[in-house]
Amino acid sequence: MYNGGKIIAGLVVFxxxxxxxxxxxxxxxxARPEPKLNTPVIQQLAEKKCVESKDVMxxxxxxxxxDWRDSVVRDGNRIYVNAEGKRYTxxxxxxCMNCHSNKKEFCDKCHNYMAVKPYCWNCHIQPxxxxx
Amino acid sequence: xxxxxxxxxxxxxxxxxxxxxxxSVVNSLRRGGLEASQMSPDPRGxxxxxxxxxxxxxxLTTEEDYKRCTDACHNIHNVPVFKNDNLHEVKWIWKExxxxxxxxxxxxxMSHEFKEKNFLVFCNHCAKPACVKVCPTKATFKRKDGxxxxxxxxxxxxxxxxxxxxxxxxxxxxxxxxxxDIDGKPxxxxxxxxxxTRMIGVVEKCTACYERLAIGQQPAxxxxxxxxxxxxxxxxPNSEARKIIATKYTIRxxxxxxxxxxxxxxxxxxxxx
Numbered sequence: 001m002y003n004g005g006k007i008i009a010g011l012v013v014f015x016x017x018x019x020x021x022x023x024x025x026x027x028x029x030x031a032r033p034e035p036k037l038n039t040p041v042i043q044q045l046a047e048k049k050c051v052e053s054k055d056v057m058x059x060x061x062x063x064x065x066x067d068w069r070d071s072v073v074r075d076g077n078r079i080y081v082n083a084e085g086k087r088y089t090x091x092x093x094x095x096c097m098n099c100h101s102n103k104k105e106f107c108d109k110c111h112n113y114m115a116v117k118p119y120c121w122n123c124h125i126q127p128x129x130x131x132x
Numbered sequence: 133x134x135x136x137x138x139x140x141x142x143x144x145x146x147x148x149x150x151x152x153x154x155x156s157v158v159n160s161l162r163r164g165g166l167e168a169s170q171m172s173p174d175p176r177g178x179x180x181x182x183x184x185x186x187x188x189x190x191x192l193t194t195e196e197d198y199k200r201c202t203d204a205c206h207n208i209h210n211v212p213v214f215k216n217d218n219l220h221e222v223k224w225i226w227k228e229x230x231x232x233x234x235x236x237x238x239x240x241x242m243s244h245e246f247k248e249k250n251f252l253v254f255c256n257h258c259a260k261p262a263c264v265k266v267c268p269t270k271a272t273f274k275r276k277d278g279x280x281x282x283x284x285x286x287x288x289x290x291x292x293x294x295x296x297x298x299x300x301x302x303x304x305x306x307x308x309x310x311x312x313d314i315d316g317k318p319x320x321x322x323x324x325x326x327x328x329t330r331m332i333g334v335v336e337k338c339t340a341c342y343e344r345l346a347i348g349q350q351p352a353x354x355x356x357x358x359x360x361x362x363x364x365x366x367x368x369p370n371s372e373a374r375k376i377i378a379t380k381y382t383i384r385x386x387x388x389x390x391x392x393x394x395x396x397x398x399x400x401x402x403x404x405x
Binding site: 067069071073074075076077078079080081082089090093094119122123124125 | 170171172173174175177210273275276277281283284285323325326327328329330331342346
């Protein structure tokens with residue numbers, strides 16, 4: 001191998017730089033996001049359930065929102081029947097945010113943690129919240 | 133490690149099959165999209181084969197008459213109001229003088245009253261819409277009930293539709309509609325919390341109040357017009373709109389272009405029919 005020493009030294013330096021963020025943050029676990037569900041509307045619900053089960057909402061809410069959007073805008077279908085047969089009006093602004101009126105404590109908690117920036121709120125009006 | 137051509141092809145083929153197969157297995161295990169059967173229209177919704185409007189111009193006389201209709205629409209749909217700023221103006225329904233509404237048929241002996249009169253104009257929801265043909269993303273499309281819809285989620289702001297529309301029914305958001313006007317006041321004075329706004333860089337227009345039809349309400353302009361605007365199914369001979377068209381003389385804007393507008397203007401009231 002020509003210039004073996006230089007290459008290996010270069011590789012070591014590269015690896016050190018490349019893995020630096022991992023070493024640097026080792027053991028400094030970030031606090032897990034805890035979205036809050038304590039809005040007045042949710043508190044008053046007899047059965048505290050979203051349109052689908054918690055697990056489905058957690059993993060698939062973005063897909064559900066996309067499907068709702070396409071259904072309402074493209075097909076004009078506005079009523080959603082969930083797995084239990086309950087009916088909901090498909091509307092982010094009027095149905096989702098009616099219960100989850102705490103966008104900052106609910107949506108933003110995880111979205112900020114995961115550094116995702118959904119552009120819903122460029123157009124859809126988010127609920128007014130006291131705390132900024 | 134050395135390998136000949138035959139061995140390389142074998143490995144490449146096997147890994148391709150594995151990769152494709154793997155993806156399909158993973159995808160089928162994942163919960164797919166929602167079932168179409170889970171979605172249905174609101175039972176209160178109004179349905180038609182082809183929605184259309186009849187505008188009786190004799191019933192729109194005072195400034196107040198026009199304002200009632202335009203304000204009803206613009207307030208409900210969070211349309212920004214640009215005062216003295218025609219360059220950035222956004223409008224869904226507005227008034228135009230005769231020569232702009234029906235160009236080509238004005239003439240020098242026309243009655244002064246007519247020449248000076250304003251007409252309420254908005255999206256014609258054409259049967260053969262030029263805007264729909266040119267839209268590269270299908271952001272604007274024709275619904276089964278004849279409404280020319282605008283899907284703001286898909287609009288990329290190319291403005292082809294604005295160039296295609298012969299009626300100027302479309303407005304581009306050159307400025308952020310949630311911003312302030314030149315006086316520092318919000319462009320949308322009172323937000324309707326149940327309806328979205330738009331964002332900078334998308335095209336918007338009248339959507340025939342699809343969101344109101346879906347829950348069984350008439351379009352806002354028709355409701356506010358005191359009978360000057362009648363909304364109905366053009367394919368249904370018994371609808372109120374068709375009855376007016378059948379008994380009175382009506383004209384449409386620029387019919388020679390072949391877009392087949394769905395707004396019929398009753399000219400001259402009943403006595404001249």
